Amino acid sequence: MEDVFHQPAVWYDGESAIRHEGEAHWDGSDTLSLRGFSGSMEVDFADLVYGEERGGELVYRRSSVPDFRLILPEDLPAGLAAKLPAKAIYGAWIDRMGLGKAAVILGAASVAAVALFMTAPEWLGPRVPESWERNLGQAMVGDMGGRLCHTPAGDAALAKLLAKVDPAEEKVRAGVANIGMVNAVALPGGQVMLFDGLVQDAETPEELAGVLGHEVGHVRERHVMTALLRQFGLSILLSGANSGMSETLFGLAAMGYSRDAEREADEFARKRMAESDVSPLGAASFFERIGGDAEEDKGGEANAVIGWVSSHPDPRERAKAYRAAAKGKTFGPVLTEAEFQAIKTMCEEDPDVEEFDFGFF
Amino acid sequence: MYQEDIQADSAFGFDGNWKDFAKIALPNLLLTLVTLGIYRFWATTRERQYLWSHTRFVDERLEWTGTGKELFVGFLLVMLLFAIPVFGIQFVAQALILRGYEAAGAALGILPILAIFYLTGVARFRALRYRLSRTRWRGIRGGSDDQGLGYGLSYMWKTFVGYLPLGLAIPWSMTSLWNERISKMSFGPYRFESDADPANVFARFLLFYLSPIIFFIGAIIAGATGALAGYGLGGEEGMQVGIIGITIFLLLFFYIGLGLIAVAFYAKFYREVVGSTHWKDLHFGFEASTMDWVKLLIGDALIVVFTLGLGFVFLSYRHWKFMVTHLEAGGDILLDELTQSTTATARHGEGLLDAFDIGAF
DSSP states (O other), rough: OOEEEEEEEEEEOHHHOOOOOEEEEEEESSSEEEETTTTEEEEEEEGGEEEETTEEEEEEOOOOOOEEEEEEESSHHHHHHHSSOOOSSSOHHHHHHHHHHHHHHHHHHHHHHHHHHHHHHHHHHHGSSSHHHHHHHHTTTGGGOOOOOOHHHHHHHHHHHHHHOSSSSOOEEEESOOSSSOOOEEEETTTTEEHHHHHHHOOHHHHHHHHHHHHHHHHHHHHHHHHHHHHHHHHHHTOOOSHHHHHHHHHHTTTTOOHHHHHHHHHHHHOOOOOOOOOOOOHHHHHHHHHHHOOOOOOHHHHHHHHHHSSSOOOHHHHHHHHHHHOOOOOSSSSSOOOOOHHHHHHHHOOOOOOOOGGOO | OEEEOOOOSEEEEOOOOOHHHHHHHHHHHHHHHHTTTTHHHHHHHHHHHHHHHHHETTTEEEEOOOHHHHHHHHHHHHIIIIIHHHHHHHHHHHHHHHHHHHHHHHHHHHHHHHHHHHHHHHHHHHHHHHHHHEETTTTTTESOOOOOOOHHHHHHHHHHHHHTTTTOOOHHHHHHHHHHHHHEEEEEEEEEEEOOOHHHHHHHHHHHHHHHHHHHHHHHHHHHHHHHHHHHHHHHHHHHHHHHHHHHHHHHIIIIIIHHHHHHHHHHHHHHHHEEEHHHHHHHHEEOOOOOOHHHHHHHHHHHHHTTTTTGGGGGHHHHHHHHHHHHEEEEGGGGGGGOOOOOOOOOOHHHHHHOOOOOO
16 A cells, blocks of 8 residues: 655635645645645645745645645655645746856856947948938937028038038038037938038138038948947936937037047048048148147137047047148139138028027026 | 734744845846846845745735736836837927927926826835735735726825925825825725824924924024134134034034934834724734834945945845834734635736836835
8 A cells, every 4th residue: 555645734725814724645646635624625736836935834826726825844755745846946947057057148148138239339320221310310300490500602602512522412411500619510310510610710611621521421431320329229228318409419419439430431521522622631720720729728619629629539640641631632722712701601691590599408 | 713812922023034035135136137137026026035935924924926027027018108108208309399399399308207206106006006916924915906096196296285385294295195005905805094194293294394494593603603612712723623613513414413303204104104004903003213213224334335235135135124023013803704805916016116216115
């Protein structure tokens, strides 16, 4: 005859709070019979689910009666213990694998995921279709709400300048923004903005051509999308949602490109200028000027200049590269004096242009 | 008839120890790190299983039946239903502002703030409901049939009204919200009831409310006295030393003194609200004095500092133990009448609460 196990047992039926105390009998079959003063019942082993371990006791549940509880002592006879559902510690496959091995595998997967996430802008950015970027840019910035300066002569001169540095069929959209800072930005969706401060600061149209070519380079080399993705990733990480005009604009302006991207944009600008017979010397003297300013000047407008320069490679290095590109060549003027003046007075003479109200928020 | 008279002994007991808890908390920390935080839902569940199973109410231990998966699903739901719409609204608000519709953009930007205010209340309610519905005692659970949506509105207007009379109605809003929340919860067949009276905590609140004003006046007098005393002792230089001394004293008061008074208020508040809570013929009590709270918080700080931050994993253990050891209950329970709860159970966890990082109480 087979052994019959008797184990002290406590159970709750899941319907009331009454505690049933008695014994669990097992005769080797597929059911466990619970016998006590307050009632008896049979439970299929297959119905039992491991609950938890608590202070020297094991708790089992029933899948058919979720709130049923069977409490057995921890030191069960081996035969009965093997029949009961196995203990779970960390849950599912971590238990099967072991903590150490699971931690190593999960750690490796996490490092790979982080690496993928961190480098995603670099390889994903250039692969985003340009039409998507245009739509995104349209959704994000639109037409800047009438804050771009327009005069017929100025628009024509700017279009002529743009044609020299952006020979592609579908041009980027360029505009002069009514902002006094010495800065220029490439916005998502192939929109390039020269700030009026930079226009006023420029001494020759070649300087403007250099800066415009550089920003067009960012658009054409898909740096904007890359930077946007990086910014987006950062904002997910920091969960920082910024609001307001100024933060958005400065957020976009300060998106920051890598130094390689800056060099690529410069190379793009020099190539286009060489093709269109535009002198790179203007750009060179621009960089020399702001490079000098950054060192000497500390007050007023110089801060804005430093802001632009700081995210870029050393301006003197860049000036040298532009000068080198001019060696042994002669160039015609890119714009007539009248055209240059038309761009310079665009903001002054546009009656409808709106102010950038940075103080609104 | 089974009847428990629990007045003889403390109804709640805790028999866990920090070494056993460390065996859960430290592997949890490791797995959370290598999964970039995803494991934390399962980690929370394992911690609660330990804490609940080492907590005794009368003659039986509690049991936590929540799962990591449901917490994870709750978190994903919040991300889907809340975080993404908020992100979208922010995007649209920005686009509106950039197009020149500042007012519309700003109004739209306020929407998520209102939503967060409302959902904070809903989250508090649902977290308590979730925790009760996942707690078993003798196979019986708690819960609520209320979704907490109405409570969210109460939370908004009561909090707002509480601040209206220069913040003097805050004790009313706090106790009233406690009463409202608790009275909608049940365990087994019976509802909880609470009739906490703001009048009982108002004196402590006034202490917190008035002390900065009294101290400000005192500070001016003390500052003048300190300066004069310093002047008397060491002329001009002495005056400066006197002023610096008083400033340091004031800063210490501001952070430590006001903090202490705030703790004194919360200690009184929890004694009042828990002491006013009933469940059928059972009444509860919470006996932690201000000194107990101070010791808890100083202990927390010391543990975290001396373990270089690693000790934060023990804080949930300390807080739970603090709560259980100071919780009292008296009265009768008729176990025959104590049947299973019929409340609906939420299928997903405390996602909202998790997202806003607030506790159930």
